[in-house]
Amino acid sequence: EIRRHVAHGYPLMALKGAYDWLLDQGITPDYAVASDPQPERAHCFRQRDDVIYLMASQMHPSVWAYLAGRHVIIWHSEIEFEQRLKPGWIGQALVPGGPTTGLRGLSLAYILGYRQLELYGFDSCVKDGVYKLDGSRLRDGDMPVEVWIGKRRFESSTSLVPQVQNLMATLLPWTKAYLGPGRTPLKVNAHGEGYFQAALAEGKRLGWTV
Numbered sequence: 728e729i730r731r732h733v734a735h736g737y738p739l740m741a742l743k744g745a746y747d748w749l750l751d752q753g754i755t756p757d758y759a760v761a762s763d764p765q766p767e768r769a770h771c772f773r774q775r776d777d778v779i780y781l782m783a784s785q786m787h788p789s790v791w792a793y794l795a796g797r798h799v800i801i802w803h804s805e806i807e808f809e810q811r812l813k814p815g816w817i818g819q820a821l822v823p824g825g826p827t828t829g830l831r832g833l834s835l836a837y838i839l840g841y842r843q844l845e846l847y848g849f850d851s852c853v854k855d856g857v858y859k860l861d862g863s864r865l866r867d868g869d870m871p872v873e874v875w876i877g878k879r880r881f882e883s884s885t886s887l888v889p890q891v892q893n894l895m896a897t898l899l900p901w902t903k904a905y906l907g908p909g910r911t912p913l914k915v916n917a918h919g920e921g922y923f924q925a926a927l928a929e930g931k932r933l934g935w936t937v
Contacts, residue, residue: 728918729754729847737845740781740836742828745848746772760835761786762804762828769793781835783822804831823900825893833915837901842911850921851887858884874922876929881922891926898937913937 733739733754741749741756743763749756750773759772762783769790772780780799782790791799805811805821822838824831829849836844853871857864865871869886883891899905901913915937917924931937 732845738841740832742832742848743768743771746778758839760828760832761790762831783831802835824897825889827887827890827893829890830893830897833897833913834901837913842913844913844915846915846917846923847919849890849917849923850919851881851883851890851923852921853882853884853887876922876925879925881925883922887922891923894923894926895930895935898935902936904936 729739729749738757739749739754740758740760742760746756746759755775756778758779758781760781761768761771762785764785764787766787766789769787770793772778772794774794774797776797778798780794780797782794782799782801784801784803802822803816803819805823810816811819811821820838822831822834824834833844853865856871865884866886869884871882871884872888874881874883874888874891898913898915903910903912906912915927917927927935927937
């Protein structure tokens with residue numbers, strides 16, 4: 728299905744490990760997004776000249792030497808609302824999105840001009856102690872948790888649950904009610920089955936205009 732979107736000329740944005748996975752499948756993303764400050768994330772992308780790397784300013788300093796000569800756009804995360812009023816941040820463009828790179832990616836897509844998003848791999852789920860997305864073991868400090876959307880039960884983790892909890896707060900600035908007349912709101916579809924998809928579907932059922 729992703730190949731079909733790419734064949735139709737739709738831009739493709741990959742988050743962290745999904746980037747290398749897509750390259751292994753013969754699919755080159757247009758954008759690669761990362762925001763984690765840990766040293767091990769500094770080299771999380773293979774270097775290519777035909778990819779735009781959207782890297783948060785909070786990333787480990789070694790990332791800039793690693794991606795030197797590539798097409799890199801640096802952006803600033805909005806950590807708290809009061810940040811806009813603090814010295815050094817006044818007048819700076821900040822990207823909202825709560826605690827995960829995935830949510831920041833939604834805001835980045837809107838800021839870049841995209842209004843219809845088709846999401847893949849946003850399950851926010853784990854299974855038998857591994858991340859459902861890539862099969863890797865839970866990181867140190869991340870714990871499995873049981874979550875429910877209505878009568879549906881899902882396995883998630885302490886690092887993934889906030890992605891769902893902050894979903895509507897991330898989407899809200901890009902809705903018609905906030906943008907006002909004359910501006911196109913964001914529309915989001917999440918493909919697959921998981922905690923994130925169920926939460927988005929339930930939100931739409933309750934009136935989320937995304």
